[in-house]
Amino acid sequence: MEFTINQIAAMLSGEVRGDGQEKINMLAKIQDAKKGQLAFLSNPKYEQYIYTTQATAVIVKKDFVPRKEVSSSLILVDDPYSSFTALLEEYHKMVSFQKTGIEQPSYVGEGTTIGQNIYRGAFSYIGSGVRIGDNVKIHPHAYIGDNAVIGNDTIIHPGVKIYADTRIGNNCVIHAGTVIGSDGFGFAPQENGTYKTIPQLGNVIIEDNVSIGANTVIDCATMFGDATLIRQGVKLDNLIQIAHNVEIGKNTVIAAQAGISGSTKIGENCIFAGQVGIAGHLVIANNTGIGAQAGIPKSITEEGQRLIGYPAIDLKEYFRSYAVFKRLPDLNNRLRDLEKKVAGQDLPAGA
Amino acid sequence: MEFTINQIAAMLSGEVRGDGQEKINMLAKIQDAKKGQLAFLSNPKYEQYIYTTQATAVIVKKDFVPRKEVSSSLILVDDPYSSFTALLEEYHKMVSFQKTGIEQPSYVGEGTTIGQNIYRGAFSYIGSGVRIGDNVKIHPHAYIGDNAVIGNDTIIHPGVKIYADTRIGNNCVIHAGTVIGSDGFGFAPQENGTYKTIPQLGNVIIEDNVSIGANTVIDCATMFGDATLIRQGVKLDNLIQIAHNVEIGKNTVIAAQAGISGSTKIGENCIFAGQVGIAGHLVIANNTGIGAQAGIPKSITEEGQRLIGYPAIDLKEYFRSYAVFKRLPDLNNRLRDLEKKVAGQDLPAGA
Amino acid sequence: MEFTINQIAAMLSGEVRGDGQEKINMLAKIQDAKKGQLAFLSNPKYEQYIYTTQATAVIVKKDFVPRKEVSSSLILVDDPYSSFTALLEEYHKMVSFQKTGIEQPSYVGEGTTIGQNIYRGAFSYIGSGVRIGDNVKIHPHAYIGDNAVIGNDTIIHPGVKIYADTRIGNNCVIHAGTVIGSDGFGFAPQENGTYKTIPQLGNVIIEDNVSIGANTVIDCATMFGDATLIRQGVKLDNLIQIAHNVEIGKNTVIAAQAGISGSTKIGENCIFAGQVGIAGHLVIANNTGIGAQAGIPKSITEEGQRLIGYPAIDLKEYFRSYAVFKRLPDLNNRLRDLEKKVAGQDLPAGA
Structure with a gap:
């Protein structure tokens, strides 16, 4: 299965920055992506990777402004995470039903x-x-x-x-x-x-x-x-x-x-x-x-x-009882000590 | 697989009331049975169903006397439940060994x-x-x-x-x-x-x-x-x-x-x-x-x-111990209370 | 798969006593072995079997001296147990990879x-x-x-x-x-x-x-x-x-x-x-x-x-606690007894 960046952008109602004719054949994480693959950037703490990724395209938020040069094409969408998830689901469905x-x-x-x-x-x-x-x-x-x-x-x-x-x-x-x-x-x-x-x-x-x-x-x-x-x-x-x-x-x-x-x-x-x-x-x-x-x-x-x-x-x-279970030998000893003590106080009878 | 009512009665050493030439192809519960199916009546509390069932035949006790009209044929046997069970077993065996x-x-x-x-x-x-x-x-x-x-x-x-x-x-x-x-x-x-x-x-x-x-x-x-x-x-x-x-x-x-x-x-x-x-x-x-x-x-x-x-x-x-296990936090508290009490009585020493 | 006694002795760097041309097609325990099979004797308490076994050959320790007549051929090695284990492994590998x-x-x-x-x-x-x-x-x-x-x-x-x-x-x-x-x-x-x-x-x-x-x-x-x-x-x-x-x-x-x-x-x-x-x-x-x-x-x-x-x-x-768990009903009774006793000593307050 292979799609152009333009085709994917159309599925996601996104906008393309870069060469929309390039082809995508796989989804990947931004830090691992290779040529021919599509990644996404949602969490800002992964921003560093967009400047080094080999991904052919990256899905980013509409208002994303790169601080350095980006070699990948970009697909601008409202919510990159849910766009990517939707693509994963679509991809999974296609793979699952691919055989005929x-x-x-x-x-x-x-x-x-x-x-x-x-x-x-x-x-x-x-x-x-x-x-x-x-x-x-x-x-x-x-x-x-x-x-x-x-x-x-x-x-x-x-x-x-x-x-x-x-x-x-x-x-x-x-x-x-x-x-x-x-x-x-x-x-x-x-x-x-x-x-x-x-x-x-x-x-x-x-x-x-x-x-x-x-x-x-x-x-x-x-x-x-x-x-x-x-x-x-x-x-x-x-x-x-x-x-x-x-x-x-x-x-x-x-x-x-x-x-x-x-x-x-x-x-x-x-x-x-x-x-x-x-x-x-x-x-x-x-x-x-x-x-x-x-x-x-x-x-x-x-x-x-x-x-x-x-x-x-x-x-x-259960967990409250189990906390005591773990100390049962100690409980038993304390009980025995008390029994001795009480028996001692209670001199004539004994236990 | 299909048997006549007469054939089934012969297997069960039972007696037929009704058309013994009719054909049976399935066993079913009396409340669910349809045309072509055979049911049984053993427990008197199900008697009502014999007056409404669509079963082609019903296995009943020898001394069963209907209080209303019954449209199904009857097979009279000594013990309808065990007759039906025997048929189920026979049927199951036939199904299991059917393929050749x-x-x-x-x-x-x-x-x-x-x-x-x-x-x-x-x-x-x-x-x-x-x-x-x-x-x-x-x-x-x-x-x-x-x-x-x-x-x-x-x-x-x-x-x-x-x-x-x-x-x-x-x-x-x-x-x-x-x-x-x-x-x-x-x-x-x-x-x-x-x-x-x-x-x-x-x-x-x-x-x-x-x-x-x-x-x-x-x-x-x-x-x-x-x-x-x-x-x-x-x-x-x-x-x-x-x-x-x-x-x-x-x-x-x-x-x-x-x-x-x-x-x-x-x-x-x-x-x-x-x-x-x-x-x-x-x-x-x-x-x-x-x-x-x-x-x-x-x-x-x-x-x-x-x-x-x-x-x-x-x-x-196990269940007696588990009954106490469920109250272990309570047991522990009671033990602590006693320790305090006894320590109080036993003034100089403390615990 | 079939090997001569000589071939097996060569694999094990062992020495043959008897007809090295006889054929072995299976490994077996000395007490069960039949003609065509190879057994071993390591533990002296099994020595009795070497005088009655039908094994074609038996692997024995180098210094083994029979006290009666032995009808099997012998393969003399340093450590019969590990030699036999090595053969088992070799045999298992051959069987596992036999199909082509x-x-x-x-x-x-x-x-x-x-x-x-x-x-x-x-x-x-x-x-x-x-x-x-x-x-x-x-x-x-x-x-x-x-x-x-x-x-x-x-x-x-x-x-x-x-x-x-x-x-x-x-x-x-x-x-x-x-x-x-x-x-x-x-x-x-x-x-x-x-x-x-x-x-x-x-x-x-x-x-x-x-x-x-x-x-x-x-x-x-x-x-x-x-x-x-x-x-x-x-x-x-x-x-x-x-x-x-x-x-x-x-x-x-x-x-x-x-x-x-x-x-x-x-x-x-x-x-x-x-x-x-x-x-x-x-x-x-x-x-x-x-x-x-x-x-x-x-x-x-x-x-x-x-x-x-x-x-x-x-x-x-866990096992220490579980030992007490099994006596929990008893523990509970002992605690109750103590509570009564202490309450009795402590007359005005009660529990």
């Missing part, structure tokens, strides 16, 4: 329909009866089971495994190695000590604008017609476990290696830190914040709490 | 023998000298290394990676993305601060009736002739770590994200909750129950304990 | 250069503009994104996913299912409760002699020109999370299921046990040892500490 066409060998089953402007990487597998929207990118080694449905503008990274009957919305991103729709962990104990498998016949539904990291697992629901449900706008990090029949509420964010046990319903706009564990069959209120490695064995009914520890309690209380 | 034949491209090395009634998905890879039993289902993107052995009726889901020389029994299920036989984590520290790799030359043996979830990892044993050993009937959830030379006893169940360190031997019929961690070179007694996120640094010799915390202690003791 | 050539179908994009003595497994995918060194082994289902660089003698196991622009050094081993270069978990909260994706445009750089286990994830850095950095000699186990912009110092070893949050810089020669969690934007000093399941919310500035707990404190202090 079909690489061979790839596999598509019968009765499958696929939209416009698709990418299907080599060794990707799409089963039978699948429906895939427009602008979907299915990277190499991705597996999409029979009768799955995938909305528009969704990106399935390499090696993602999507079991049959899964439904995924629009504008989702699923990173490499993630598994969606594997069997829930359901086994009925038998009298002889063995376990019988409880058939897992439901599916997974992922709504729009959901991002899922790498090597995460989302199990299907147990019963026909039931679904493990990831609501719109949810962001899941890497290596997360979402068990059968879980529901994750709108715009909830969960960090890496957290695990949600079966049939638990998580509210909206929650934030869970890494390695959090939540037991099964609970309801967690909206706006709950859970600190790293905390364990939640009971439902949280009051919204907006900040919790930590196992079992998790209020964050500030 | 060979999709192309797929890869098979030299000297490999494969049984009857196999499914080999597109992009599946089977190395050289592999032996695979009857009725085995090898889904797309599965990898089976050289000289591996897989028993009958085992299902290898998409993208499972099985290293060379692994042995897997009959009736096993391994979910997507799981890795079996990767190198144990063995490195010998050298004087200059670097580490030398300790060759990992053993394998993994998985006995019969084992289920393994998605994205779990089981490392091979270190030494030739040794094996990391998963005994019959073991059930492992998703994202579990099983290190080199571990042995998991018969019918033990381990929930998601738990980790077992190297050379530890777990007993039979244990149940470990999610995110449990167990140190290396331990022996864990039969019937041990370990609560979520607990850490086990020492062997457990007494059978039947219930443990939690780090280091894990008896569950009830 | 190209299996079909496999995919290579345009402008990609690949060195000598390569293995490219079936269904492996190498994008465009990739540079791969000599003696690299790319197993089936591995994915290597556009413009990635891989050094010499590196092994990429089945199903590894390496995103575009990743750089991997020489002599690295990456186990099955590991993902390198997935997007960092960066989302900017918006006023309406939704999140905007922060573009992740950096890459991952892995230096020489790094080993990475199975199903681990390493995210790319956020900004152009920045990298998540794994320094030389680092050893990472299975199912580890390394977030965006993390740096792991030289020769640091991290056990399974540990997680390092974004932008944290880990020192050299650290050892982290399993399931450790480290918060974001921290600096961890060299030679830090962190116990299993510990959580680190603050930077560690003093080198050489041993830490455990959440938040982690000195290991010995």
